[in-house]
Amino acid sequence: MKCGSPQPTAKTDSDRPGLADACRARTRALHGAAERGGIMRALLRGRVSAAGYALLLRTLLPAYRVLEYGLRRHRESPGVAPLAAFDLARAAAIEADLVALSGPGWRRSLPLLAAGGAYARRIAKGALGDGRALVAHAYVRYLGDLNGGQVIATRLSETIGLPQAALNFYRFGDVADLPALRTAYRAAIDAAGREMADTKFVIEEAAAAFAANIAVSEAVEAALLAATTIPGQERGG
Numbered sequence: 001m002k003c004g005s006p007q008p009t010a011k012t013d014s015d016r017p018g019l020a021d022a023c024r025a026r027t028r029a030l031h032g033a034a035e036r037g038g039i040m041r042a043l044l045r046g047r048v049s050a051a052g053y054a055l056l057l058r059t060l061l062p063a064y065r066v067l068e069y070g071l072r073r074h075r076e077s078p079g080v081a082p083l084a085a086f087d088l089a090r091a092a093a094i095e096a097d098l099v100a101l102s103g104p105g106w107r108r109s110l111p112l113l114a115a116g117g118a119y120a121r122r123i124a125k126g127a128l129g130d131g132r133a134l135v136a137h138a139y140v141r142y143l144g145d146l147n148g149g150q151v152i153a154t155r156l157s158e159t160i161g162l163p164q165a166a167l168n169f170y171r172f173g174d175v176a177d178l179p180a181l182r183t184a185y186r187a188a189i190d191a192a193g194r195e196m197a198d199t200k201f202v203i204e205e206a207a208a209a210f211a212a213n214i215a216v217s218e219a220v221e222a223a224l225l226a227a228t229t230i231p232g233q234e235r236g237g
Contacts, residue, residue, distance in 0.1 A: 019193025020186040023139050023206040030210035035148075038217025039224065043152060046159025050166075052224045053156065054101040057094050057169065059116035059216050064091040066120045067141060070127030070134045078195040079132035082188040088142045093168035100166040115219035119212040126205060135192045136205035140213065143189075145170065146182045 017025070034040055039056055042048045048056075068089045075084035098106040126133030153170035156162040175181050193199045 018186075018190035019135070019196075019199050019202065020139065020143070020189040022193075022199065022203050023136065023189075026203045027140070027206050027210045030207060030214070034210060034214050034217065037221075038214060039220040040217045042221070044155060046155045048156075048160070049224075050101055050160060050162060052220065053160075053162070054098060054106070055110055055113075055223060056216075056220045057098055057101070058106065058110040059113045059220055060119075061091060061094050061098075062112070062116050062120035063123055063137075063212075063216075064089075064094060064141065066123045066127070067134065067137050070123065070131055071138065073127065074131035074134065077130050077132070079130060079192050080134055082191040082195075083135060083138050083185075086142075086185060086188065088145075088172065088185070090141075090145065090169060093171070096168045097166050100163070100168075111223070113216070113219045113223060115212075115215045119216055122208065122212050132192070132196060132202060133205045135189060136202045137209050139189055139206055140209040143182065143185060146172070146178060146185065150178065 035044060039048060039052060043053065043056070068091055071080065071084045074080040098110070102109055123134070123137050126137055149170050153167050156167060157164075172178065172181065193202070196202065
């Protein structure tokens with residue numbers, strides 16, 4: 001090497017993007033695909049029925065239950081603790097919305113689609129061992145709820161007139177400053193990443209989580225098109 005030429009330098013931790021940004025970069029294309037297809041496309045355009053939205057919530061509920069259980073279980077693990085410190089649990093809110101949308105018998109009237117079970121099993125697999133793969137699922141679900149979820153809540157309220165009693169999913173207790181909460185949660189994801197020698201598996205798990213979400217969205221859309229078992233949903237509606 002010639003004298004005076006730049007010497008290669010090893011990357012330090014400070015040179016690498018935070019885990020949240022790395023997950024965002026890896027899943028950017030999948031994020032776009034998720035918004036353009038399945039039930040999410042209709043939802044974002046304000047063209048979903050209340051019955052269709054209820055089916056989406058029913059299909060997502062097992063994933064939240066498993067994720068929340070896993071975060072509690074690993075709340076003292078170094079790679080999970082920064083996220084477990086936040087109380088963002090959504091399962092109880094989803095159940096309240098399902099009662100508002102479909103009545104107290106929603107467990108009997110709304111089918112649990114296979115894609116919802118597969119998503120929950122993927123998260124349960126991530127909870128094995130030290131549970132660090134849960135960080136990827138928390139990134140996809142909770143940051144999504146704190147960001148795009150707020151847009152969805154507005155769409156549901158303005159286009160199909162859902163009452164606030166059916167929109168608990170998008171309210172985070174008494175938190176008045178959601179942007180600050182989003183920033184703090186992203187920082188917690190980055191802090192979790194700094195506890196890991198290698199974050200590649202978490203980044204790839206975030207991609208798998210998006211793929212599972214797309215599968216759920218497509219399955220709900222297919223069920224609504226079939227419209228044979230969804231109360232309140234007419235064929236072709």
